[in-house]
Amino acid sequence: MSFRTTHFVVPVLLLLFGVEAATAQLLAPLRIGYTDHEILIQNLEDYRTIQQQLQSEYESSQLSLQTLAEDFQSQVETYQKRQPLLSEARRTEREGELAQLQQELQEKAAEAEQDLARREAELLSPLFERVDAAIKKVSAEKGLDLVLRFQVGPTQPVILYANEDRIVDITIDVAREMGIDVGDDPVSDN
Numbered sequence: 001m002s003f004r005t006t007h008f009v010v011p012v013l014l015l016l017f018g019v020e021a022a023t024a025q026l027l028a029p030l031r032i033g034y035t036d037h038e039i040l041i042q043n044l045e046d047y048r049t050i051q052q053q054l055q056s057e058y059e060s061s062q063l064s065l066q067t068l069a070e071d072f073q074s075q076v077e078t079y080q081k082r083q084p085l086l087s088e089a090r091r092t093e094r095e096g097e098l099a100q101l102q103q104e105l106q107e108k109a110a111e112a113e114q115d116l117a118r119r120e121a122e123l124l125s126p127l128f129e130r131v132d133a134a135i136k137k138v139s140a141e142k143g144l145d146l147v148l149r150f151q152v153g154p155t156q157p158v159i160l161y162a163n164e165d166r167i168v169d170i171t172i173d174v175a176r177e178m179g180i181d182v183g184d185d186p187v188s189d190n
Contacts, residue, residue: 031143033168036150040131040171041124043180050123057119061112068108072101134177138170 041047079094086094139147147170175182 029166030145031168032146032148032166033139033142033144033170034148034150035135035169035171035174037128037131039182040134040175040178040180041127043175043182044127044130044178046127047124050120050127053123054116054120058116061116065105065109065112068105072098072105075101130178131174134174135170138173138177142168142170142173144168144170 076098079098083091135147150169150171172182
């Protein structure tokens with residue numbers, strides 16, 4: 001073999017081996033797993049504490065809104081009793097004031113709901129980060145290429161079918177990684 005032939009054959013062989021290695025990697029079976037975030041999150045002690053805290057904040061905001069609603073209702077009743085005695089201009093003015101109060105009450109209720117949703121997201125964020133870190137660790141240990149979330153919502157699973165021979169449920173492994181006891185056959189409350 002001449003220098004020229006060797007110069008040509010070696011790169012071709014390297015290219016072929018590289019293509020073969022890349023093809024083998026592409027043709028290797030994809031290892032897919034799934035987990036159920038809800039089971040993991042709901043079984044964390046921190047979750048129960050957060051839920052109690054959120055419930056307390058919800059009740060506090062509802063109490064405040066209830067006080068405002070009772071005040072509004074009282075003003076409406078007072079207006080209705082005095083309405084026949086009021087001039088047309090004063091009635092129009094008072095109705096405008098009551099409409100404004102009702103609008104403010106609705107805005108405060110919406111704001112309280114948004115604040116509670118923001119607070120929940122803020123409090124749950126560290127829990128989701130812990131779950132995600134545990135999922136990454138278990139996935140790497142099991143050699144998984146892809147992990148799906150089992151539930152998006154109570155009625156919207158991401159997985160419609162799972163061949164149990166090829167798809168791996170890592171929920172229990174992730175729970176163990178996080179030190180949570182969910183039993184050997186967890187069932188979500190959803």
